[in-house]
Amino acid sequence: MTNTKTEKPQVICLDGPSGVGKGTICLCIAAELGWHILDSGSLYRITALAFSRQFPGKAVAEVDESQLADIAKNLDVSYVEKDGRLQILLGGEDVSELIRAEEIGNLASQVAAVPAVREALLARQRAFLQPPGLVADGRDMGTVVFPDAPLKIYLTASAEERANRRYKQLKEKGIDVNLGSLVEELRQRDERDMNRKTAPLKPASDAIIIDTTTLDIDQACREVMNWVDKKIVHR
Secondary structure: OOOOOOOOOEEEEEEOOOOOOHHHHHHHHHHHHOOEEEEHHHHHHHHHHHHHHHOOOOOHHHOOHHHHHHHHHOOOEEEEEEOOEEEEEEOOEEOOOHHHOHHHHHHHHHHOOOHHHHHHHHHHHHOOOOOOEEEEEEOOHHHHHOOOOOEEEEEEOOHHHHHHHHHHHHHHOOOOOOHHHHHHHHHHHHHHHHHOOOOOOOOOOOOEEEEOOOOOHHHHHHHHHHHHHHHOOOO
16 A cells, blocks of 8 residues: 555554464564554453452452452553563563463453453553554454454464464473363363453454464464555555
């Protein structure tokens, strides 16, 4: 498309389940465009981490929704891009690795199913849309948070391939993990995300579906950038 400036900042939505490469692809696209980035999933993971610290040993179902919403509303969170990765700070503490733990991911899926938490984080997510533009990564970016986005992409991959990617990541960090258990956990998380009453995980009606099962990260980034060049006025 012709490279012109637009008055209103644009947003590109990348939705999909865990392990499809959303975060890495968003970083790639945001860097290429010089745009801001929203890792919305991290907000739920940070909420889950804060919850686990405030209510140690308690299940999400044991805590009142208003208390969960208060945690989400009062998160002291910031994002800093450093050495090609997104550094996530909670109260000044780097929690980038802490929130990627499997137990936090599973807890985040439960927290994200609470309507009051989703409502509390909605305005915060929309506030990330600043000039020159935003690349938003999540599960309901195109369906709920930015329904008028000019480009919505839904990334998918088989549960087996997603679990295998996570397995390799954890092994590289020296963490002992069972591949079969990862597959089952991913399927359970998908089930929760797709069947929750509020903002279930699903492609927007006008989303471009990209299956990353057989794509490496460079191929996936190029595929997304091809659609960016077709749909978005940039640079």
